[in-house]
Amino acid sequence: MAQISLTVNGKTVSADVESRTLLVEMLRDKLHLTGTHVGCDTSQCGACVVQVNGMSVKACTMLAVQAEGAKVLTIEGLVNEDGSLHPMQEMFREHHALQCGYCTPGMVMSAIDLVNSHPEGLTEEQIRHGLEGNLCRCTGYHNIVKAIAAAWPIMHNKVPMAAE
């Protein structure tokens, strides 16, 4: 067992982990952040995507010990203090970008990284290419792509989020 310290959703946390503990296992089993899902467990589906130091990674393919000292952001860390949703979550809701919802946390975390990485703009083709690491078995992706395209101008302060 090793004790590791890291920042998760803005809070400093420490946990006792084995060398073989995966980041996703630590998040779910030690920190009880069960919004990060395990879908395939073979690095393909992307349900477990979280951000580590601003980069989207598959938490099922990273050891917890590799995250020592890192800043980790999970789906639970997106909601604002007043309970309002992150623009990406809001656009997923607005555009009906989920059905069963299992892939959604990973989709949202990947999508936020994708939008943040393209301040110059994001084409539909780039969005589809950027989602290669996330599988959804319900929606057929069209509404996910629409939601991400709609979130881009909000996240880059080109348009305000529409009032409900």
Added chain:
Amino acid sequence: MYDFTYAKPANIADAVKTLAADAEAKALAGGMTFIPVLKQRLNKPSTVVDLSALGLNYIKLEGGKLIVGAMTPHGTVAASPEVKKALPALAELAGNIGDRQVRYRGTIGGSLANNDPSACYPAAVLALGATIKTNTRTIAADDYFQGMFTTALNPDEIITEVHFPLPEKAAYAKFANPASRYAMVGVFVAKFASGVRVAITGAGQNGVFRHAAFEAALSKSFTPDALNGITTPVDEMNADIHGSAPYRAHLVGVMAKRAVAAAG
């Protein structure tokens, strides 16, 4: 996953010492292949030596060569203005490995040390005639790749840098498996003043290989049509559920033409 001891040495000497002290110790680069292998209990290392703190994540141009540190992730190579300018085919190749999340963590050194027969980087390294620098020596690409998952590396040897000569023209064309994104066939062509080199990944039974007949034809005329009528030996091709050996042999020719066309 079997349990193991985790070590994260702060310099190359310590990393080599840890690997040399224990035959069952294994190096961990980006982990995009190694961690799934551990999860499936296909490997049981006593110690996993994380190479991420060795300071090997960098890209530089020096002496007319592009130098990429072994721990540089694919996404960094793909986005690098230096690589895009000096060797755009390499940036393009790196930007289409795996998916976005894999590209943030997977590294050039890890890819080369593993030498997966369907990996993209070996095609670029072999076609460009790159040299692989380790903690002890420099290995030419032609000597480095020694068959499927087999390289010239010793167990306690660590890749530190890859040195790429800059070609006049180059391009990579990949026919990706739609599920895994690995190359079913990937062809890298590189045109130098001294001639053309062609390397093929994903197709061969022994991993990446050079295609002498293509090289001879393209050295005379660097056009897709120069490859008309030149075949690839079917009995040297891989066959699996994704494609038969004749199918792959045919694809090699198709992707080589596309690569030449893309190189311009």
